[in-house]
Amino acid sequence: MSRWRTGVPVGVLTAVVLGWFAAGPAPAGHTANGGGGKQFGIADVPGRATALYPGATGTRWIRLANAENFPIRVQTVTAVVGKPLDGAGRGVPACPSSSVRVDALATPVTVPGNGTADVALTTHMLPGAPDACRSVTFPLAYSGTAVKP
Amino acid sequence: MRKISKRSAVVLGAAGAVVVAGVAYAAWTSGGAGSGSVTSKTAVDSVISSSDQGTALYPGASTTFKVKITNPNDYPVVVNSISAGSSNEVGGCAAATVTSAAVANPAGTIAPGGEGVYSVTATMAKDASDACKSQVFTLPLTATLSSNA
Numbered sequence: 001m002s003r004w005r006t007g008v009p010v011g012v013l014t015a016v017v018l019g020w021f022a023a024g025p026a027p028a029g030h031t032a033n034g035g036g037g038k039q040f041g042i043a044d045v046p047g048r049a050t051a052l053y054p055g056a057t058g059t060r061w062i063r064l065a066n067a068e069n070f071p072i073r074v075q076t077v078t079a080v081v082g083k084p085l086d087g088a089g090r091g092v093p094a095c096p097s098s099s100v101r102v103d104a105l106a107t108p109v110t111v112p113g114n115g116t117a118d119v120a121l122t123t124h125m126l127p128g129a130p131d132a133c134r135s136v137t138f139p140l141a142y143s144g145t146a147v148k149p
Numbered sequence: 150m151r152k153i154s155k156r157s158a159v160v161l162g163a164a165g166a167v168v169v170a171g172v173a174y175a176a177w178t179s180g181g182a183g184s185g186s187v188t189s190k191t192a193v194d195s196v197i198s199s200s201d202q203g204t205a206l207y208p209g210a211s212t213t214f215k216v217k218i219t220n221p222n223d224y225p226v227v228v229n230s231i232s233a234g235s236s237n238e239v240g241g242c243a244a245a246t247v248t249s250a251a252v253a254n255p256a257g258t259i260a261p262g263g264e265g266v267y268s269v270t271a272t273m274a275k276d277a278s279d280a281c282k283s284q285v286f287t288l289p290l291t292a293t294l295s296s297n298a
Contacts, residue, residue, distance in 0.1 A: 038179060039179055039180050039181055039182060040179055040180075040181035041181065041182075041183055042181045042182060042183030042185075043183045043184070043185060044185035044186065049186075049187050049188065050187075051187075051188050051189060051190040052187060052188070052189045052190065053189065053190045053192075053222075053224045053296045053298060054295075054296045054298060055296065055297070055298025056224065056296075056298045058187070060185065060187050062183075062185060064181065068179075072179065074181065077181065079185070081187075084189075100187060100189075102187070123187050125189065127298065129189075131192075133189050134189055134190065134191060134192045135188075135189060135190070135191040135192075136188070136189050137186050137187070137188050137189075138186060138187050138188070138189070139184065139185075139186050140184060140185040140186055140187060141182075141184055142181070142182060142183040142184060142185060143180065143181065143182050144180065144181035144182070145178065145179070145180055145181070146178065146179050146180070146181060147177060147178050147179075148177030148178075
């Protein structure tokens, strides 16, 4: 058998190679925590939030912090509203956390390597929020996903 | 033992590199997390005061006078109600000689920092005594308001 006939297996390998190229980018499209990728930070921008009242729409500015040395593209950020607290840090059972809603990040944002980006999330207080919701603080738990652009 | 041709070896090497690249690319996803908060406004009480005194009363007569209600908040409010009123004792004229009916859901919204003027009708009792002549009657009133975003 001639050595060059091994060209047939080469064709098979080529198919495998193409398969990886096709499959490679697909996992990158997943937005779950990636293996080995550093988490990016999400925190409030101090002083940049609208105090809410029933029926009001406001903004909550947040800062995305990228600890990687390359840019990342933050694709999603969501906020879960927790139980409100009064000025003394006590719970306010008569004010349900559902009185406030925070919209998810509207459009993806690129954060430079070792840098930050500030973005605004839209906040809402329901028109029917009870009086108990006056002068309270609603804690927010942020989570998000990013990919290398 | 079967030999691998040079061409096969090159292709295998390339395939291996692609496999590694595919896995590495898939790792460029990350998650973000953090916490923050939003607050609700503090409600400031409005002030209700006399805007005019109406026409002079006599036993059995009625007059319409105006009251001014302020909105010290930085959000719009509506008046839900103005309480019924009953005059204080003045100069020997018995208390409750002049009364006013409650007002429910008067039209209009008071802008943030603004004020609204509302009409209230007062009536002097038919059995008002002579001590009630030429008096100025004070009727304590309260109003309930709510935000109107």
